[in-house]
Amino acid sequence: MAARPFCQRRRPVRDPAATTPAVTVDGVRDMTLRVLHVSKEFEPLSSGVARHIQGLAGAIRVDDQIRLTILAPVIGETGSDLDVRQGGYRRLWSVLGEHDLVHVHGARTPIAAFTSVLAVIRGVPLVYTPHCYYDTGNWWRRLLKRAWDSTVERLMVRAARAVVLLHKGWEADLARRGLLPRQVLIIPNCIDERRQPADTGPVQLEGAPALLSIGRLDPVKRLDDVIAALKTPDLAHAVLHIVGQGHDRPRLEALTAQRDLTSRVRFHGWQDDGVSQRMMAGCNAMVLASEREGMPTVILEGLLSGVPMACSDIEGCRAITDAVGWDGVFALGDITDLGACAARCAQSQVPASVVEAVRQGFTWQRKAAELVAFYQQAVRPRPAGWMKRLTRHLTDYDNPRALGTRLRTRRIGPLRDMIEQAYAHHGHVNVLDVGGTQRYWKILPAAYLASRRVSITLLNTTPVREPPLPPFSTLCADGCDLSQFEDGAFHIVHSNSVIEHVGSPERVERFARELVRVAERYFIQTPDFWCPLEPHCMTPFFHWLPRRLRIRLVRRAALGHWQRAADHEQAELIVDSARLLTRRQMQVLFPTARIIRERILGLPKSLIALSP
Incomplete structure (x- = not known):
C-alpha cells in the first residue's frame, strides 16, 4: 500500500511534535496532559464534592505536566485561580475535544452519565469518582435509585478506566450494588497542608460548650x-x-x-x-x-x-x-x-x-501524585492492542504469512500474464509503477524478473534517499501530470492502492487519464469502498461515517496506520488523504477495463482495473 498520495499538492502540515510532544521510550507521553473534571456543581464553600475537586486540582496544578479544567453547570465562589468554566450539556462535546482525559464526579448525576457516554464516543479515557451513594428518600425515590444503579451506574463504572473511591469500605458497597469496576484507586478526601489559619483572631462563639x-x-x-x-x-x-x-x-x-x-x-x-x-x-x-x-x-x-x-x-x-x-x-x-x-x-x-x-495521611500534596501517575498511564498508547495486531496481520508485507502478503500473491496472476505477453511481443518489459516501492515487487521472484528482462520505474512525489539497484530506477514526478512521457511509453503501468489518495474527483480523473495514456496495458488496484474495514485506519465502517465524525475520531485517537491528529487541520488532511472508490466509479474512470472484485470471506476487499 502506498504511503503517500499523488497528484495533490499538500498544504503545509504543522509538525505534530510542535503541538503534541512525542512518546518517550518507556511509553510515557512527554507532554502537557489536558484533564477535564466535570461535576453537577462547583460550589466549594457549600459542597463536599466541590471541595474535594478544588483541593485535588490545587495540588495537581503544581505539576507542569498537567493542565486541569473544571466544568460545571453551577459555579459558586471558588476563592482560587483555577480554570473553572460554567457550562452544561451543550458545551460538553466541544470541551471534551480539548482534553486528553475526563474525570467525572458524583454518583447518580445525569451530567456525569452524559459526560461518560460522550467520552466513550470520543475515545477520551474516563475516570469516575462517585463520592457517596445516598439511599435515603421515600419508596419511589429508593426504587429509582436502585434502577439507576442496575443500569446507568453499572455502565459508567464498567466504562471507566478506573473508579476512584474515598476509602476501602466503598469496594464492598459497590459489589453489593453489582458495580464491578475494572480498576479501583483509593484517593481519600484530603486537605491542603499549606492551609493557613485565619489572619484575624477567632470569633468567640457563645455557649458552654x-x-x-x-x-x-x-x-x-x-x-x-x-x-x-x-x-x-x-x-x-x-x-x-x-x-x-x-x-x-x-x-x-x-x-x-x-x-x-x-x-x-x-x-x-x-x-x-x-x-x-x-x-x-x-x-x-x-x-x-x-x-x-x-x-x-x-x-x-x-x-x-x-x-x-x-x-x-x-x-x-x-x-x-x-x-x-x-x-x-x-x-x-x-x-x-x-x-x-x-x-x-x-x-x-x-x-x-x-x-x-492527618498531615501525613490526608493531605493533597501526598495523595495527588498517585492520581497524576494514573492519569498519565491512562492516556499512554496501548501497544499491541487488537487494532495494532490486526494492522500488522493485514499489512506486514515482509511477512509471507500475513494476510496482506497472501492476497497480493494471489492477485499477481493477471500481472504476470501481462508481463509474459509484453515479453513475448517486445523481448523485454518496461514497467511504470506509480507510487510503488521495491518491497512490493517481492511478490515476484527476482530471478523471474531478470529472466523476462523487466525494468521497473518507481514514480513518487518525493525523491528517494539512496539510488535503487537494478532492475529499479526512480523518478520524482506528479502522477497526475505525466506529460514528460509519450502515449504508450510503457509496456505496463501499475499502481497499487494509490488512486484513492490523489484527492478531489477532478484529480482522480486526471490521474486515471494519465495512467491509461502512457500505458500499453495497465493494472490499477484500489481498496473497495464496500469493504467494511477501512484499510488505512483499520477501523470498521469508518469510511461510511459522516466526514465530520471521522475528523473527530482522528482527533481523539491513533487509528491503524494513522497517528492521532495534532489539530483540526491535520485531522482534515488525514481523513481526506484516502477516498475509497466503488466499482461503478472505477468503471467510469477506466471505461474499457475489466473490473475484478477481490473478496475475503465473501466480503468485498479490493478492485482491480485491467486493460483489455
Whole structure:
C-alpha cells in the first residue's frame, strides 16, 4: 500500500511534535496532559464534592505536566485561580475535544452519565469518582435509585478506566450494588497542608460548650439529633452554631422552635472560608452526626486545626478517625451518647500525634501524585492492542504469512500474464509503477524478473534517499501530470492502492487519464469502498461515517496506520488523504477495463482495473 498520495499538492502540515510532544521510550507521553473534571456543581464553600475537586486540582496544578479544567453547570465562589468554566450539556462535546482525559464526579448525576457516554464516543479515557451513594428518600425515590444503579451506574463504572473511591469500605458497597469496576484507586478526601489559619483572631462563639456544625443542611446530616442532644444533661448550657445552607433549614428551624431551643441554636447561613476558620477557632468542639458520608472533609479540617470533633460512628468517619487515632465517635442515632461525646470532646484537646497523622495521611500534596501517575498511564498508547495486531496481520508485507502478503500473491496472476505477453511481443518489459516501492515487487521472484528482462520505474512525489539497484530506477514526478512521457511509453503501468489518495474527483480523473495514456496495458488496484474495514485506519465502517465524525475520531485517537491528529487541520488532511472508490466509479474512470472484485470471506476487499 502506498504511503503517500499523488497528484495533490499538500498544504503545509504543522509538525505534530510542535503541538503534541512525542512518546518517550518507556511509553510515557512527554507532554502537557489536558484533564477535564466535570461535576453537577462547583460550589466549594457549600459542597463536599466541590471541595474535594478544588483541593485535588490545587495540588495537581503544581505539576507542569498537567493542565486541569473544571466544568460545571453551577459555579459558586471558588476563592482560587483555577480554570473553572460554567457550562452544561451543550458545551460538553466541544470541551471534551480539548482534553486528553475526563474525570467525572458524583454518583447518580445525569451530567456525569452524559459526560461518560460522550467520552466513550470520543475515545477520551474516563475516570469516575462517585463520592457517596445516598439511599435515603421515600419508596419511589429508593426504587429509582436502585434502577439507576442496575443500569446507568453499572455502565459508567464498567466504562471507566478506573473508579476512584474515598476509602476501602466503598469496594464492598459497590459489589453489593453489582458495580464491578475494572480498576479501583483509593484517593481519600484530603486537605491542603499549606492551609493557613485565619489572619484575624477567632470569633468567640457563645455557649458552654460552644458547638459548631459546618456543612450542607440535609436530612442525611441528622442535625435534628444534635438539636435533640441539647436537651441532655451533658449539654444543658451548650449552644449549637450551624453554618451552611440547604433545603432542610425550614424543618430544622421549626424543630428548634418546637423544642423551645431557639435561643440555643444559631443559624449562621453561608460563610466564607475565612469566617468559617475563625468560628472553628472560637468553638469548643465540632459535631458531625451524619448517617452517610463518603469521607467528610470537615473532620480533617477540624482535626488539622486542633478542633475536637464529635463524629457519628459510620464507615466514612471511621475511615479517618481510626487512621489518625481519634476516639471522638458516638453511636449513630443515640442522642444520649451524642451529648456525652460532644461534652467530652469539648473538654479535650487534639493530640499533636493526631494532627501529624492527618498531615501525613490526608493531605493533597501526598495523595495527588498517585492520581497524576494514573492519569498519565491512562492516556499512554496501548501497544499491541487488537487494532495494532490486526494492522500488522493485514499489512506486514515482509511477512509471507500475513494476510496482506497472501492476497497480493494471489492477485499477481493477471500481472504476470501481462508481463509474459509484453515479453513475448517486445523481448523485454518496461514497467511504470506509480507510487510503488521495491518491497512490493517481492511478490515476484527476482530471478523471474531478470529472466523476462523487466525494468521497473518507481514514480513518487518525493525523491528517494539512496539510488535503487537494478532492475529499479526512480523518478520524482506528479502522477497526475505525466506529460514528460509519450502515449504508450510503457509496456505496463501499475499502481497499487494509490488512486484513492490523489484527492478531489477532478484529480482522480486526471490521474486515471494519465495512467491509461502512457500505458500499453495497465493494472490499477484500489481498496473497495464496500469493504467494511477501512484499510488505512483499520477501523470498521469508518469510511461510511459522516466526514465530520471521522475528523473527530482522528482527533481523539491513533487509528491503524494513522497517528492521532495534532489539530483540526491535520485531522482534515488525514481523513481526506484516502477516498475509497466503488466499482461503478472505477468503471467510469477506466471505461474499457475489466473490473475484478477481490473478496475475503465473501466480503468485498479490493478492485482491480485491467486493460483489455
